[in-house]
Amino acid sequence: MFMAGRVSSLVALVVIFVSMLWGMKWARTRLPSIRKIAGLDAIEEGVGRATEMGKGVFFTPGWADISGESAAPTFAALDVLGHVATLTAKYGTRLVVGVSFPNVYPLAYQTVQQSYLLAGRPDAFDPDMIRFTSPMQYAYAAACLGMIQRENVAATVLVGAFASEAVNFAEATVAVGALAIAGTTTTSQLPYFAAACDYTMIGEELLAAGAYISKDPRRLGSIMGQDYAKLIALAILLTGVFLKTGGSNVIADLLKR
């Protein structure tokens, strides 16, 4: 009945889901807290900076679609986009969003439109804020670089899944003197963002953005549940390391099932 080699993955998924449910239930009684994430706090600083300077804010949710392993960071990026759009609506700051994949375009459009509506500024929403570029990597990168340089931005928010264009975006931001806030789960691009950007969200800091910004008890509770699931994973990891050192492959064999 079960697909070969996927039973352990199913068990892991169930454990994570159960711990998330437990976290959400616990959060009903007492709101969990997430430690300060400098990158997310800096977004308001960046939008404020752009407002004071009379410049705009550039946002891109990365070179990624809403499928495969880049789906989660793209959804997280859309959460951050909602927050950025709410702030730009509130302060009357110009926002430019560069989107790479066609599937992400309507989601980004709707996110920004809804944010402006909820902020009480539906009149300030301009469909030209959200610009489709290209699903081809370097066409997208060139288009976004052009937007950063020509749109006179004071802050750029680069969150999502990126490939080698990450360093280009970061350096273009530095070249125009803008504040760079980045976040990605792509481990190969993290060093470039960390070296070149003012604020960097590493891995799960980006994925927790929605919960951190909204302070929704269910989301915060699910993040807490995920943390306990990571502790379980750590325990299994350490047990496996000790057993393997002692010559036993029990954990390794179990995880292959």
Next chain:
Amino acid sequence: MKRELPVAIAGLLGVLMLVDYFLNIKAAKTLSVEMQNWVIIIAALALALAALNLVINHSRRISRKDPDSLHSYLLIISLVLTVISGVFFGPSHVSFKFIFEAIINPLASAFYAMACFHLASATYRAFRAHNLQASALLITGMLVMLGRAPIGEVIWSKFPAISTWIMSVANLAGMRGIMISSAVGMIGVGLRVMVGIDRTHLGLGE
């Protein structure tokens, strides 16, 4: 209904995909393949919508006579020529291949080459010993660079071994830690989207 229906559809399809991935059920496999075909069709519609946005956006710039409207002219002309070439002559035709092999690929290669200079610029700014962590970054970076460049081995034969240790032990351990936590986080995001707790992307707000 407007709020619940998209969430319900997303949740049901998510469960279907999970069932297809983990369980060996023929009906689930058939449904899953059909849904994936539908996704391709919807993606094509999304591409049409996005391309329309592109044309409208740049047409507005041309009609407003923006200072950078030359780029908009170039974009629209390129778009039309590529569409004509692809639709009327097919992707195997010499004209379509020319667009990719003689224009797009060289431009992409040139852009990729820019990353080298941007990287050097980022490295120059990042490698400053202004505090303990920055100093550690500087020293580690220097050791790895000397280990990877041929001149490093000429200076001292142990540099490559040190560099390899840093990359395959210290760096890999850190990266794996980030990958494991990101993987759990991604599962969390997926489950929250399926269950309807995360709904910002649907424009439903809080």
